[in-house]
Amino acid sequence: MSGAQPAPRRGARSHQTRTSSRLRSWLRHHRAMCLDSARRLLRHPLGSLLTMLAIAIALVLPAALWLVLDSARLLDAELDESATLTAYLEAGVDESQAMRINQALGAHPEVHATRLITAAEGMAEFQDSLGLADALGRLDDNPLPASVVVSPRETRPDAVRALAEQLEAVSGVDEVRLDLAWIERLAQLAELGRRVALALAVLFGLGVLLIVGNTIRLAVESRRQEIEVVTLIGATHAFVRRPFLYSGAWYGLGGGLLAWALLSLGGQWLAAPVTALAESYGAHFSLPQLDAAGSATLLFSSTLLGLLGAWIAVSRHLAEMRPS
Numbered sequence: 644m645s646g647a648q649p650a651p652r653r654g655a656r657s658h659q660t661r662t663s664s665r666l667r668s669w670l671r672h673h674r675a676m677c678l679d680s681a682r683r684l685l686r687h688p689l690g691s692l693l694t695m696l697a698i699a700i701a702l703v704l705p706a707a708l709w710l711v712l713d714s715a716r717l718l719d720a721e722l723d724e725s726a727t728l729t730a731y732l733e734a735g736v737d738e739s740q741a742m743r744i745n746q747a748l749g750a751h752p753e754v755h756a757t758r759l760i761t762a763a764e765g766m767a768e769f770q771d772s773l774g775l776a777d778a779l780g781r782l783d784d785n786p787l788p789a790s791v792v793v794s795p796r797e798t799r800p801d802a803v804r805a806l807a808e809q810l811e812a813v814s815g816v817d818e819v820r821l822d823l824a825w826i827e828r829l830a831q832l833a834e835l836g837r838r839v840a841l842a843l844a845v846l847f848g849l850g851v852l853l854i855v856g857n858t859i860r861l862a863v864e865s866r867r868q869e870i871e872v873v874t875l876i877g878a879t880h881a882f883v884r885r886p887f888l889y890s891g892a893w894y895g896l897g898g899g900l901l902a903w904a905l906l907s908l909g910g911q912w913l914a915a916p917v918t919a920l921a922e923s924y925g926a927h928f929s930l931p932q933l934d935a936a937g938s939a940t941l942l943f944s945s946t947l948l949g950l951l952g953a954w955i956a957v958s959r960h961l962a963e964m965r966p967s
Contacts, residue, residue, distance in 0.1 A: 702944075
């Protein structure tokens with residue numbers, strides 16, 4: 644019959660209904676386990692607080708070293724601005740030639756800025772620095788050549804060496820001098836700091852895993868009979884594992900919040916003496932604080948470590964546990 648309507652696809656609708664119902668049930672169970680695990684921690688506030696405090700102490704040291712390295716990077720950027728080369732011009736170069744050489748050096752693509760120091764200016768600075776104005780003023784000729792102070796764009800030691808060789812080839816330049824010792828030492832110290840920070844982060848991260856794992860292991864042992872009963876009636880390992888995973892996440896999040904609080908209070912406590920010490924040397928320096936990205940990274944890392952520690956502990960005990 645041409646007017647017949649197609650039969651409704653009851654199987655597809657029934658499948659969609661079952662899938663939607665399972666998803667809602669899964670979400671409800673996650674929400675219930677999240678709240679139940681939080682309530683269980685609140686029932687034992689002192690023990691939960693001590694566990695979170697232990698996690699916080701394990702996180703504070705690598706996070707503090709991370710902040711120190713961040714301040715060292717800021718200091719490194721300031722020192723990079725002072726990294727310069729000095730190009731000494733030939734003795735026969737007059738002031739007009741020196742200005743043309745200065746322009747030629749400044750046009751180099753790897754040069755950020757240049758500053759010309761004439762022979763007269765060089766002698767004046769030399770007299771002021773040594774306090775020998777009377778003695779040097781009796782000289783008939785100025786023995787100092789004109790020079791150009793060059794600020795490179797790239798301060799890596801190999802790049803600075805290559806630039807120095809290129810500048811020495813410029814007509815009128817007699818010699819280019821640079822001091823790379825402090826740049827190399829600074830780079831080596833920065834690399835050492837990064838490796839120490841990484842090693843401490845891994846070491847104390849393992850400490851957090853052990854703290855959370857041991858706490859969750861005790862929680863699993865205390866609920867062994869309950870776990871055996873729900874396993875007998877068909878509960879999967881994922882179902883049994885879920886509340887303990889939320890407990891580990893709560894421990895990690897709480898430890899991260901305490902670590903953030905300790906870092907903030909410690910920074911405020913040390914801010915005044917550090918600022919006073921820097922000002923005594925004529926510098927301006929302040930301790931770095933965790934910004935929004937750093938705080939989010941700290942909290943995410945601590946929560947992830949708590950979750951991972953709980954997952955390892957529960958999985959191992961579920962594999963060993965057999966219903967009696």
